[in-house]
Amino acid sequence: MKGEKRFLLLVGGFFFLLAVGAEFIANENPIVYSYDDNWKCGVCADWIGKTQKPIPDSAKTILPPVIGFDANTLSKESLYLQPPLSHEKTGTHWLGTDSQSRDVLAGIIYGTRYALFIGVISVFFSLIIGGLLGILAAYYGDTRLRISPWVGLFILVLIFTMSYMMYFNIISSVLGGSLLLILLSSILLLGNTHKGVKVPINQFVTKSIELFDSLPALFVLLAWAATVENWTIGSMSLLIAFFRWPTFARLIRAEMTPWTNSAWVKSLRDLKMSDYWIISSQLLNLVVVPISIHAAFAVASAVSIEATLTFLGFGLGVETQSWGRLLSDARQYFQAWWLVVFPGLFLFLFLWWTNEVAQYIQRKTKKFSP
Amino acid sequence: MTIYRILTKGIKIIASLFLSLFFILSIAFFIKSEHAAFPDEQNEMGFADLSSPTSKRTQTVKYGKKQQFDIPSFYFSVRPPHYPSLIHPILPLREREAFKGLLKDRIPGELLLTWRNQIVERLNTSELGQSRILINLLLSSSRKELEKNISLAKEKQLALPTITDSLTSRKASLGLPRFYWHGTQNQWHLTAKNFLIGDWGQSEIDGQAVSDKIFSALPYTMILNGCAIIILFFTALGMGSWWARSKNTLWVKLSRQIAYLLYVMPLFWLAALAIAFLTAPSGIFPLPSGIETHLDFSHFLLPLLCIWLSSFGYLSRMFEDSLKSEWQKPYIKLAKHRGLPNKWILFHYALPNAIIPIITLLGAAFPALVSGSLVIEVLFNIPGMGRLIWGALQENDWPVVFNIILIIGVFAWVGRWGADLLSQYLDPRINWIEK
Numbered sequence: 001m002k003g004e005k006r007f008l009l010l011v012g013g014f015f016f017l018l019a020v021g022a023e024f025i026a027n028e029n030p031i032v033y034s035y036d037d038n039w040k041c042g043v044c045a046d047w048i049g050k051t052q053k054p055i056p057d058s059a060k061t062i063l064p065p066v067i068g069f070d071a072n073t074l075s076k077e078s079l080y081l082q083p084p085l086s087h088e089k090t091g092t093h094w095l096g097t098d099s100q101s102r103d104v105l106a107g108i109i110y111g112t113r114y115a116l117f118i119g120v121i122s123v124f125f126s127l128i129i130g131g132l133l134g135i136l137a138a139y140y141g142d143t144r145l146r147i148s149p150w151v152g153l154f155i156l157v158l159i160f161t162m163s164y165m166m167y168f169n170i171i172s173s174v175l176g177g178s179l180l181l182i183l184l185s186s187i188l189l190l191g192n193t194h195k196g197v198k199v200p201i202n203q204f205v206t207k208s209i210e211l212f213d214s215l216p217a218l219f220v221l222l223a224w225a226a227t228v229e230n231w232t233i234g235s236m237s238l239l240i241a242f243f244r245w246p247t248f249a250r251l252i253r254a255e256m257t258p259w260t261n262s263a264w265v266k267s268l269r270d271l272k273m274s275d276y277w278i279i280s281s282q283l284l285n286l287v288v289v290p291i292s293i294h295a296a297f298a299v300a301s302a303v304s305i306e307a308t309l310t311f312l313g314f315g316l317g318v319e320t321q322s323w324g325r326l327l328s329d330a331r332q333y334f335q336a337w338w339l340v341v342f343p344g345l346f347l348f349l350f351l352w353w354t355n356e357v358a359q360y361i362q363r364k365t366k367k368f369s370p
Numbered sequence: 371m372t373i374y375r376i377l378t379k380g381i382k383i384i385a386s387l388f389l390s391l392f393f394i395l396s397i398a399f400f401i402k403s404e405h406a407a408f409p410d411e412q413n414e415m416g417f418a419d420l421s422s423p424t425s426k427r428t429q430t431v432k433y434g435k436k437q438q439f440d441i442p443s444f445y446f447s448v449r450p451p452h453y454p455s456l457i458h459p460i461l462p463l464r465e466r467e468a469f470k471g472l473l474k475d476r477i478p479g480e481l482l483l484t485w486r487n488q489i490v491e492r493l494n495t496s497e498l499g500q501s502r503i504l505i506n507l508l509l510s511s512s513r514k515e516l517e518k519n520i521s522l523a524k525e526k527q528l529a530l531p532t533i534t535d536s537l538t539s540r541k542a543s544l545g546l547p548r549f550y551w552h553g554t555q556n557q558w559h560l561t562a563k564n565f566l567i568g569d570w571g572q573s574e575i576d577g578q579a580v581s582d583k584i585f586s587a588l589p590y591t592m593i594l595n596g597c598a599i600i601i602l603f604f605t606a607l608g609m610g611s612w613w614a615r616s617k618n619t620l621w622v623k624l625s626r627q628i629a630y631l632l633y634v635m636p637l638f639w640l641a642a643l644a645i646a647f648l649t650a651p652s653g654i655f656p657l658p659s660g661i662e663t664h665l666d667f668s669h670f671l672l673p674l675l676c677i678w679l680s681s682f683g684y685l686s687r688m689f690e691d692s693l694k695s696e697w698q699k700p701y702i703k704l705a706k707h708r709g710l711p712n713k714w715i716l717f718h719y720a721l722p723n724a725i726i727p728i729i730t731l732l733g734a735a736f737p738a739l740v741s742g743s744l745v746i747e748v749l750f751n752i753p754g755m756g757r758l759i760w761g762a763l764q765e766n767d768w769p770v771v772f773n774i775i776l777i778i779g780v781f782a783w784v785g786r787w788g789a790d791l792l793s794q795y796l797d798p799r800i801n802w803i804e805k
Contacts (some may be wrong), residue, residue: 214782214783226405227405341643
């Protein structure tokens with residue numbers, strides 16, 4: 001069992017290394033070159049996001065990268081759709097080239113970054129939305145959240161004014177959105193009185209989960225993705241998160257509900273502990289494990305959704321070298337088997353790894369129940 | 371008592387239908403209005419614009435009117451007091467967006483509207499060089515840009531309306547928002563009505579009725595996915611019960627591992643691999659057909675295999691788990707002690723109970739009968755629903771996309787409630803717990 005953990009860590013570290021250090025592994029420029037007897041870094045500016053100064057021709061290469069191509073380097077000898085191990089003056093295309101004469105291996109390495117980014121960011125956002133709603137639904141149920149009608153009216157007015165002001169640019173939408181979220185959750189947590197009207201927040205959350213379930217998710221995602229020509233990875237992850245949060249809300253609600261009805265939490269409530277304290281320091285610890293298992297699965301599904309969208313031609317833009325983009329090339333050229341096999345193999349390996357991590361956590365942790 | 375229960379159930383079902391319809395319609399409607407930006411842009415680069423910018427503009431206005439963008443989008447709207455009461459007649463949409471930008475910079479709305487109308491009047495009678503400047507004026511989206519464009523127009527000695535100067539210097543004050551009621555003549559109401567009465571419009575590409583297109587695509591999807599679901603159900607049942615009841619032999623381990631790997635594999639990669647290696651070079655299966663009329667049975671084999679392989683592992687695993695937990699229950703033990711044969715126990719006691727979670731899963735898969743496997747249809751060139759929506763999206767054929775999404779939404783709803791009612795019928799315990 002110890003070997004398994006080490007193996008999973010090793011594979012994860014491999015992906016992480018590829019994602020973070022892509023510029024050092026696959027690049028046109030040498031990592032270190034000497035010019036005028038000065039040693040300089042040829043990829044560092046690229047790595048921190050600045051534009052690299054052109055390297056003078058007389059510079060001497062000290063340390064070349066492993067793969068001599070960028071993800072977007074076009075082949076100088078215009079080698080379109082070349083099979084693996086085809087040679088060129090500047091280097092060998094280990095895994096061949098795509099229809100735009102770019103190196104496939106370099107594309108795969110840079111694609112790791114996009115996959116990791118989309119997986120993690122979309123899961124992060126869906127965890128925030130789904131987690132908040134799931135916790136509220138589980139902790140308060142249908143009867144426990146009581147808010148005086150005046151506070152309820154105030155909340156409605158607040159939601160209306162804030163969205164009105166955001167829509168008409170009176171305040172910026174980022175500021176307004178975060179302010180609204182903070183105000184709403186603090187009012188819900190603090191404004192709970194025993195006299196007010198019952199707020200059926202559980203009903204509200206379950207109904208909205210059901211609504212999202214009734215959407216034909218892939219079709220709607222595809223249609224939505226088709227409205228924008230070139231998606232950036234950030235907005236793509238937000239789009240995926242918008243359709244994935246219900247799974248988190250459902251899970252957290254299902255995991256937490258038995259605890260909130262247990263004698264232990266009841267006694268905590270009778271001891272006049274605040275709701276915020278009970279949730280944050282007691283209940284949250286208990287759902288961390290199931291959430292992290294689900295999050296690992298969700299990373300896999302987010303990456304696979306993005307790859308599918310891009311594969312079908314409606315996802316990330318042409319200049320982002322995600323695995324789905326490489327594979328979408330294969331849609332037109334099935335005779336180029338290396339375009340099907342290698343990017344897909346990396347995608348498969350990544351999905352397999354996330355699934356394995358999830359199952360590892362599942363196996364290693366004990367399930368508590370009230 | 372039962373009448374009361376049936377009534378409440380019915381009300382629940384109908385309410386959920388209305389709610390999900392409203393939600394799907396709203397989402398589809400939102401996507402539609404996002405899509406609308408495209409034809410404007412395309413016209414700019416298309417061949418139509420080799421003529422004057424004015425005629426191009428008239429074309430986009432015509433397109434917008436055809437898409438009903440000149441009527442309000444919802445039953446009501448709430449706007450700041452300095453907005454004009456109606457901004458929907460402003461077309462093309464790009465100009466409306468620019469107009470909204472000016473309003474956000476708090477230029478008084480009614481004044482802006484009269485100014486705009488005067489400019490548009492001038493546009494219809496002006497020459498080519500002037501019309502370009504005038505259109506730029508209409509497209510300026512902030513106070514600064516407007517000022518710049520006005521000074522540019524003055525340099526060219528264009529006769530501008532007299533109110534132009536007062537326009538940029540005035541700033542409307544903020545106030546309480548105003549509420550406008552638009553009645554039923556709005557886009558949302560009309561699209562919903564048209565969908566519900568079955569008037570689905572015509573395709574924008576070839577003018578064919580959308581319903582015809584959908585009904586000619588439906589059989590392919592239904593046959594393919596119907597077969598796939600039936601095969602999946604029975605093979606998963608068989609495999610799951612084999613896994614659940616046999617010991618951990620090499621074959622069980624191997625088949626389990628393979629099924630797991632196939633489940634992890636993304637469907638589109640599986641299909642692409644199958645096409646790359648099983649069709650052209652080896653010739654085991656025929657190539658994906660290019661022409662719809664040449665489809666025959668052999669073309670469905672490989673897609674079926676792909677769909678089956680990708681979901682088989684998951685379903686069998688689910689069934690195995692459910693059967694295993696059923697097998698440990700006391701009533702099975704009792705049956706064993708009474709000396710009933712294992713097969714009898716399996717088929718008459720354990721299986722009917724273990725199937726119930728699978729039926730819920732199949733209910734979720736029910737819309738796939740209509741939506742099908744989009745990826746599979748695209749890759750294997752099967753002219754089903756997924757292929758239809760994919761092609762329509764590529765050519766911005768909005769009526770087709772919109773109606774397909776709504777139909778699949780309705781089917782998803784039917785599947786969910788159908789599975790709910792079916793599992794209640796098969797397992798009366800659920801009903802009992804609810805009571």
